Amino acid sequence: MSKVEFNKETGPREVFCGLTSIVWLHRRMPDAFFLVVGSRTCAHLIQSAAGVMIFAEPRFGTAILEEKDLAGLADAHEELDRVVNDLIARRPEIKTLFLVGSCPSEVIKLDLATVAEKLNKRFLGQVRFVNYSGSGIETTFTQGEDGALKALIPLMDSSDEEKLLLVGTLANNVEDRFKKIFKNLGISNIESFPPRQSTELPKIGKNTKVLLTQPYLSDTVRDLKHRGCEIISAPFPLGIEGSTEWFLAAAKAFKISELKVHEIISPLINRAKLALESHKEILKGKRLFLLPESQLEISLARFLHNECEMDLIEVGTPYLNKDLMKEEINLLPDNTKIVEGQHVEKQLDRVRESNPDLVVCGMGLANPLEAEGISTKWSIEMVFSPIHGIDQAADLAGLFSKPLKRNQILTSKTLVTH
Amino acid sequence: MELTLWTYEGPPHVGAMRIASSMKDIHYVLHAPQGDTYADLLFTMIERRGQRPPVTYTTFQARDLGGDTAELVKKNIKEAVERFKPKTLLVGESCTAELIQDQPGALAKGMGFDMPIVNLELPAYSKKENWGASETFYQLTRTLLKEKVTYSEKISPLRWKEFGRRPKVNILGPSLLGFRCRDDVIEIQRILSEQGIDTNVVAPLGASPDDIERLIDAEINICLYPEIAEASCEWLKRNFGMEYTNTIPIGIKNTIEFINEVHKKLDLPLTNKKELENKSKLPWYSKSVDSNYLTGKRVFIFGDGTHAIAAAKIAKEELGFEVVGLGTYSREMARQVRATAKDLNVEALITNNYLEVEDAMKKASPELVLGTQMERHSAKRLGIPCSVISTPMHVQDVPARYSPQMGWEGANVIFDDWVHPLMMGLEEHLIDMFKHDFEFVDGHQSHLGHTATKTKEILNSDEKKEKNSKEGIIWTESGRAELIKVPFFVRGKVKTNTEKYAILRGIPEISDETLYDAKAYFS
Numbered sequence: 001m002s003k004v005e006f007n008k009e010t011g012p013r014e015v016f017c018g019l020t021s022i023v024w025l026h027r028r029m030p031d032a033f034f035l036v037v038g039s040r041t042c043a044h045l046i047q048s049a050a051g052v053m054i055f056a057e058p059r060f061g062t063a064i065l066e067e068k069d070l071a072g073l074a075d076a077h078e079e080l081d082r083v084v085n086d087l088i089a090r091r092p093e094i095k096t097l098f099l100v101g102s103c104p105s106e107v108i109k110l111d112l113a114t115v116a117e118k119l120n121k122r123f124l125g126q127v128r129f130v131n132y133s134g135s136g137i138e139t140t141f142t143q144g145e146d147g148a149l150k151a152l153i154p155l156m157d158s159s160d161e162e163k164l165l166l167v168g169t170l171a172n173n174v175e176d177r178f179k180k181i182f183k184n185l186g187i188s189n190i191e192s193f194p195p196r197q198s199t200e201l202p203k204i205g206k207n208t209k210v211l212l213t214q215p216y217l218s219d220t221v222r223d224l225k226h227r228g229c230e231i232i233s234a235p236f237p238l239g240i241e242g243s244t245e246w247f248l249a250a251a252k253a254f255k256i257s258e259l260k261v262h263e264i265i266s267p268l269i270n271r272a273k274l275a276l277e278s279h280k281e282i283l284k285g286k287r288l289f290l291l292p293e294s295q296l297e298i299s300l301a302r303f304l305h306n307e308c309e310m311d312l313i314e315v316g317t318p319y320l321n322k323d324l325m326k327e328e329i330n331l332l333p334d335n336t337k338i339v340e341g342q343h344v345e346k347q348l349d350r351v352r353e354s355n356p357d358l359v360v361c362g363m364g365l366a367n368p369l370e371a372e373g374i375s376t377k378w379s380i381e382m383v384f385s386p387i388h389g390i391d392q393a394a395d396l397a398g399l400f401s402k403p404l405k406r407n408q409i410l411t412s413k414t415l416v417t418h
Numbered sequence: 419m420e421l422t423l424w425t426y427e428g429p430p431h432v433g434a435m436r437i438a439s440s441m442k443d444i445h446y447v448l449h450a451p452q453g454d455t456y457a458d459l460l461f462t463m464i465e466r467r468g469q470r471p472p473v474t475y476t477t478f479q480a481r482d483l484g485g486d487t488a489e490l491v492k493k494n495i496k497e498a499v500e501r502f503k504p505k506t507l508l509v510g511e512s513c514t515a516e517l518i519q520d521q522p523g524a525l526a527k528g529m530g531f532d533m534p535i536v537n538l539e540l541p542a543y544s545k546k547e548n549w550g551a552s553e554t555f556y557q558l559t560r561t562l563l564k565e566k567v568t569y570s571e572k573i574s575p576l577r578w579k580e581f582g583r584r585p586k587v588n589i590l591g592p593s594l595l596g597f598r599c600r601d602d603v604i605e606i607q608r609i610l611s612e613q614g615i616d617t618n619v620v621a622p623l624g625a626s627p628d629d630i631e632r633l634i635d636a637e638i639n640i641c642l643y644p645e646i647a648e649a650s651c652e653w654l655k656r657n658f659g660m661e662y663t664n665t666i667p668i669g670i671k672n673t674i675e676f677i678n679e680v681h682k683k684l685d686l687p688l689t690n691k692k693e694l695e696n697k698s699k700l701p702w703y704s705k706s707v708d709s710n711y712l713t714g715k716r717v718f719i720f721g722d723g724t725h726a727i728a729a730a731k732i733a734k735e736e737l738g739f740e741v742v743g744l745g746t747y748s749r750e751m752a753r754q755v756r757a758t759a760k761d762l763n764v765e766a767l768i769t770n771n772y773l774e775v776e777d778a779m780k781k782a783s784p785e786l787v788l789g790t791q792m793e794r795h796s797a798k799r800l801g802i803p804c805s806v807i808s809t810p811m812h813v814q815d816v817p818a819r820y821s822p823q824m825g826w827e828g829a830n831v832i833f834d835d836w837v838h839p840l841m842m843g844l845e846e847h848l849i850d851m852f853k854h855d856f857e858f859v860d861g862h863q864s865h866l867g868h869t870a871t872k873t874k875e876i877l878n879s880d881e882k883k884e885k886n887s888k889e890g891i892i893w894t895e896s897g898r899a900e901l902i903k904v905p906f907f908v909r910g911k912v913k914t915n916t917e918k919y920a921i922l923r924g925i926p927e928i929s930d931e932t933l934y935d936a937k938a939y940f941s
Contacts (some may be wrong), residue, residue, distance in 0.1 A: 013477045017453025037419075039513035039542055044428040045456045067543045069419050070517070079419035087421060103451045103514035106480065136453025137480040137514070237592060297620070319496040345474075345501060364458030364470065371468025 004329055004336040006320070011343025014364055015293050015318055016146025016359035016380075017136030019102065020049045024383055025148055025194070026059045030170045031095040032198040033088065036059040036134070037110060049380070061087070065104055076110055081350075084119060094127055096198035098148060128155065128199075140318040142294050142383065145169060149194060149220040153227065159203030163189040164250060165229070167221075168214030171386035172196070177238075178213075180390060181247065184264050187254050191310060192405030204229055209253045211246065211389060213237060215328070216295035218321045235327040236388075238296070239303030240272050243390045246329070268390045275394035278308065279401040283308040286357035286404060289350075292316035293340050293362050293379040298384070300360065302331045308397050312336050313354045316347065358404060370391060375403045390413035424772050426747035426790065426810055430540035431512045432457050437554040437646075438508055439471040440593045440622040444558075445493050445504035445531030446473045449487075449515035449522045450594050464811050465594055474498040476515075476522075479649060483518065491522045492529060498532060506627040507531065508554065508560065510538030534627065548645045548722070548748055551593060555622055556649040562630045563657075572659035575683050586616045586636040590651060590662075592623040597725060597809045599643070601822035606642065606667060609825050613677060614686070622646075634658050638683050642666070642824075643724060645748060668728035669736055669825045669832070670700055698826040700833045704737055715840065718743035718784035720767065720793050721808025723751020725823070729756045729788050729807050732832060734762065737865045743767065744780040745775065747790075772796070783799025783911040786840055791815070803839035850924045881923045891920050892927045900930040915940050 019042055022034045036042045039378035063083045069076040078101075088094060097119075099112045113130040119129040132147035133139065139147060149167070164187050166178065179190050191202035202208075206228035212221065215236050225231060234249035235242045244265060251261045288310045290297040298318045304310040312333065320340040322329070329338075339347070344365075351359055351374070359369055359376045366376040377400055387396040419812035431448060438446040439461050448454065455475050455803050461467045472705050476494045478487050499507065509526040523537025536557050540550045552764030578585040589606060592599035600623070607617050617630045618636035631653065634638075639662040641651045651662035667676035681688045695701060703709060717739045719729045723746045733739040746755045752768045759766035767778050776796040779787060787797040787804040791812040806815060808821075822828040893901070895918075904912045912933070919936035920928050 009498075011477070012475050013452040014455045014458065014475075015452050016456055017451065019453065020456075039452060040422070040425060040427075040429040040546065041431075041513050043422045043425045044432065045453060047424055048428075048460060049456055058423055061421055064420045064422050065543055066419060067541070070543060076419070083421045102516060103453065107483070107514055107517045135480075136451035137483070138476065140452065345497070362455075362459070363463050364455060365462070367462040367466060367468055367471045382547065407885050 003334045004332050004338055007337065007339045009339055009341045009343045009346065011341075012345065012363055013318075013342045014291075014344040015342065016049055016141040016362065017045070017103070017149060018134035018139030018141065019046055019100065019136070020141050020380075021134065021144030021148065022046055022060050022100065023050045024169055024248045025145060028194055028196065029096070029198040030059065030196075031093065032059065032098060033087065033091060033094045033096070034098045034100055035084070036060070036062040036100045036102055037105045037112060038062055038065065038100075039104050040064055042102045042104075057091075059091075065108075070108060070400045076108070077115060080110075080115055081119075088123065088127055096128045096130060098151070099129060100144075100148075101131065101135055103135045103137050106133060106135045106137060106160075108392075124173055130155070140293070140295075142214070142296075143319070145214070145221050146217045149217060149312060150223050152194070152198075153204075153220070153223045154212045156201045156227070157203045158227070160205045160207050161189065161203065162207040163191055163202070163209070164254070165202055165204065165208050165210050165224075166190065167193055167210050167212050167224070168217055170213050170388055174386045174388045174392065177391055179265060180248065180275070181268075185247070185254075185256055185261060187250070187256070197328065206230075209250070211250050211253075212324075214296075215299055215325060216319075218324055221324065222317045233327055235302070235331060236296075238299045238388060238396060239307050240269055240276070240390050240393045241306055241331065242299060242303060242328075243388070244269065245331075249327075253257040265390060272390045272393045276397055279397035280308050281392060282401040282404050282408075283310050283397065285309065285311065287311045287313050287354070288400075289313045289356040289359045290315050291347060291351075291359065291361040291365065291379070292318040292339070294382055296318060296382050297360070298325055298328050298332070298338065298377075301336065302328055303393075304400060305333055305336075306331060307393070308400070310358075310400075313356050314339055314347075314350060316342060318341075318342070358400060360400075377403055421906045424792065426770055426772070426792070427547040428457070428460075429513060429542050430541065430545045430547060430553070431510060432460070432536075433547040433550025433552070434508065434510055434538055434540060434554040435461070435471055435473055436547075436551045436593045436595050437558065437622045438473060439467070440624070442624070442626040443505040444472055444508060444627065445502045446471075446508040446510070447476070447491075447496055447498050447508055447522065447526070448473055448512060449476045449478070449491050449520060450512035451475075451479070451514055452477045454512050460811075461594060464813050465816055466813070467594070472502065472504070474502075478515070478518075486520060488520045488525060491520055491525050493789075495522070495526050495529060499533075504533065506534045506536065506558070508536045508538055508558070510540060513542035514845045516542050534561050536574070549750060551646050552649050552750075555590075555593075555646060556658055557655060558622075558627075559630055559633065559650045561651055562627055563633065563654075566631075566634065567657045570634060570658055573634060573637065574659070575661050576685050578637055578684065584614050584616050585638075585686060586618040587640050587680070587684075588618050588633050588636045589640045589642055591645075591647030592620060593643075593646055593692045594623065595809065596643060596646065596827075597722070597807070597811070597815060598821060601820050602642065602817075602824040602828065604820070605822040605825035605827050606640065607819060609667070609673070609677065610640075610680070613681070613688075613690075615680065615684070636660070636662070638662060638680070640680070645722060645724060645750065666724055666728055668725070668828060669732035670695075670698055670829050671735060672728060672731065673698075673825055673829065682894050698829040700736060700829040703833050703837075709737075712837065712840070714782045715739045716742045716782070717786045717788060718779050718782050718793075719807070720745045720747075720779075720787075720789040722746060723748045723755055725808040727751075727754060728823075730758050730762060732829075733788070733836075736829075737833075737836070739786070742784050743778055745769065745778065750824045776800075783908070783914075785908070786836065788836065805835045805839055860877075890926065891917055894927050894929045896930040897928040897933055900933045912937070 025299045116129040116131040130151045132151040143375045208229040211232045232248045232253045237243040237246040301315040314325040314337045367375050461471045509523045594601045639651045641647045641662045654660040665676040665679045667673040717733050726746045741762045746757045756766040772792045788807045794804045916936040
C-alpha cells in the first residue's frame, strides 16, 4: 500500500443523503417505483436534486408523514397501506415497489420491513415489495444505491452456474460496451446488478464472480459474499489505468491470459490515450481539491493524477472502506491526503488556503466558490454521466478540463482589450 | 399520509432559509441531518447566488441519537457564532430534529450570548415553505422590536407633515426565491419616489437586523407579498399602529389603485392622476386593433395566491380574456382565491397536486395557461401556450434582464410574456393552415416542436379510434372532414361539444351539419 495520509473529520456537512440515488436508480429499472416514507423535505430534496421538472408522472414519490401519523404507530402503518393501495391501483405496471426509509421514518422507528412483508403476501404474484433506508442519518448520497441493492439480494435465486456479475449502476451504453469486451475476452455469461428490469434479477452462488463497477457498495458486497459469491479485487473502471486493471482482474478470475486482454484492449487504449491528450494539456500541473460526496473521489483522484498529471491537494470522501478501496489506494501517489468525513467550514478554509485550480464539490458550494474565483466541477455530474471504461476516459477528463478551459476563455486578456 | 409526486412548496424551514439568505448579518443554525443541506442549491443554483446561505446544519447522525444531540447543537451554535459573528441568530430545526425534541432555540438562549436569538418553531408536518417564511419574518421582527413597543407612541401615518419631510414607507415581503422580487422592489421604489415618497427599509431582501429595528421610522408599511409579510404588517399595526397597504400593484388597475391607497393612507394629495394611465404601454397595446384577436381568449390560471388573483384581474379587465379556471397551491390564500373565482363564475381549484391541476386544465380546454413551471410542462404536453406567473422558482424565473411583474414596467412585461405565446399559437394555426404548401411540407419546426405534432397525431388517432364512441355515436365522413378544418387548439372542445349535443338530441351520426348545429346551439 502506498504511503497515503489518512485523516478523519467530523462536523457540519454539505452532502446529499441516500435518497438522492433514487434519481438514477428509477431510470435504471423502469418497472420499479420508489416510495419514500418521509417528510415534505424528502420530497423537495429529490425534486431539487434531480434539478429538473417532471415531464410525466415520475416513478418515485413520497408518502409524506403528517401530524396525525406521528400520533400513533398503528395509524402510520394503516396510512401507508392506503397510500400503497392507491399507488398500485394508479400504476398497475409497477413490478417492484421499494419502500424507502428516511430520517423521520427511522427516528419514529416505522417498521418498513414488516410493512413490506405484509404487502408481499397481499400482492403476491403482482408486485414485490422491498425496503431499505436512504436516510441522511445513516447514508450519504451513493450509499442509497448500496442500500437498494442489498435489499434485492434476498430475492435473488441461487445458481452454481459460472458467471461474471457486474455490480453497480452503469449507463446502458457503457454496460453494453463492457459486455461486448468481456465476450471478446471469452467470458460469455455476464449479467448486471441492478438489472434493467427489476424482475430480471440475476441468480447468484459460489461460481458467481462479482466485479464492482462502483466503489460505494460496501454492504452489497458483504451480502454477496455471504451468498457465496467471489469478489474480484480490482480498482474501479474509471480512466484507462483503472479500466485496464479491472479487465485484467476479471480475466484472471476466469483464467484468461493477460496477453489476450492486452490484445483485445490495446487498440482501445491507444485510441483513448490519443483522445485524452488535449484534456491532459489543460489539466497537467493543475492543483485539485476534492470535497466528499459520492465515494468516487479516490478513483477520480487516481485517474486525474496518474493519467492527467494533476496535483492532488486533498481527497475528501464521505466514507472510506479501506478494504474495498485497497487496490485504488495502492495506485495513489505517496503522501496523498485522504480525509474521511467533513467539517465543511474547516474544509473550505483549507480550500481557500491551498489556492486550488479546481475544486470538485456539491451544487450548494459550486457558485459561491466560483464567485471567489475558484473553478469548480459538480460532483453530481459523475453519477449522471457515462464515465466508466476506456472509451469514456477522455469524456471523464473532459468533465474536469471544461471548467478550466471556460475560465481561461472568460478571463483571457483579449476580452479586456477589445 | 399524503402521496406526493412533486410539491409546489418546500418544507417550512426552507421558508426560514429564504428569510435568512435574503438578509445581511444573520445566521441560522438548523438542527438537521446532512441531507437537508440540499436546500443550499436552491439559492446557489436557481438564484445563482455567489454566497452560501448563512446556514449551519448540525448534521446529526444515527449514532448521535443514542448520545447527546443537545451537546452537538450547542457545539454547532458556538462555532457558528464565533465564525460568522451574526448580529442576530436564528435557531430552529427541520422535520427530523422536530421529532427528537432537543429544543435548540432554548439551548441557544441559555448559552449567554448578548445578540438577539430568534427561536423558530416551524411545524414541519403540517406547514409549508411560505408559512415558514412568513413566521420567520414575523418572529424576527417581533424579537427585534418588542422592547420598543412599551415606550413607542402610536405611529400616525400623517406624522411626516409634522416632521416637515417627505413621507417614508417600508416595503415588506420581497425575498429570495420569490417571483421576480428583485425587480419588483426597484419598480415600486421608483413609483413611490416619483410620487414624493421615500423608502425607509426594504425587508427582508437586503435588510440587516439594524434595518428591522428602524422599521418604525416609517409612517406606513407596503405589504408587497402578503404570503410573506402580512403577519409582520399586522403585528406592526397592532403594536405600533402602523397602517399597511392591501393592494398588490400587479397590473395597471391595481397599480393605480395601489398609488391611490398609499396617498390616501398618508393623506398626500395625488397630483398626477391623469398621467398614471399613460405610464405603461399595456393599456394602449391592449386597445390597439392588433389585440382584437385577444378578445375572449380562454385562459387557465394557477399559481401562488397573490399572483393568481392579480393575473385573473389583468386577464379579464385589462386584456379582455375569459378566465376559465383559477386556482392556487397556497392554502393560506384559499379564501381570497375562492372569492375571486366566485366573481369570475368559475370554481376555485385549491390543491397541491399537480396532476389535479393538469386534469382541470384539460377539462377547461384553455387557449392560454398562466401557471407555475409545472403548468408550463403540463401545457406543453397538451400543446397549449403557457406563460409562467408564479413560484416555485426555476432558473428561468431569474432572468438577467430587468423583468418585474409589478408597476408600470411589470405591466409591460406581462403584456409581452402573455401575448407572445398566443401569437405563437396563432402562428401555429397558420402553419397548420398552410401545411400543404410546399414550403412547409418538409418537417417545419414550430415553437412547440415535436409536442405539437404529437398532440395532433394523438387527436387524429383519437378521432379514428373513437369513430364509434362509447355512446354509440358515429362520426360520418363529412363530420370528420369538417372537424379537421377546425383550428387544432379548439378542436378538442368542438369535438366534445358536438358529441354532447348529439347525445342531447339523440342524433346517432354526426355529419358536417350536426357540427354546425352544435356550434349554433352552444354559441
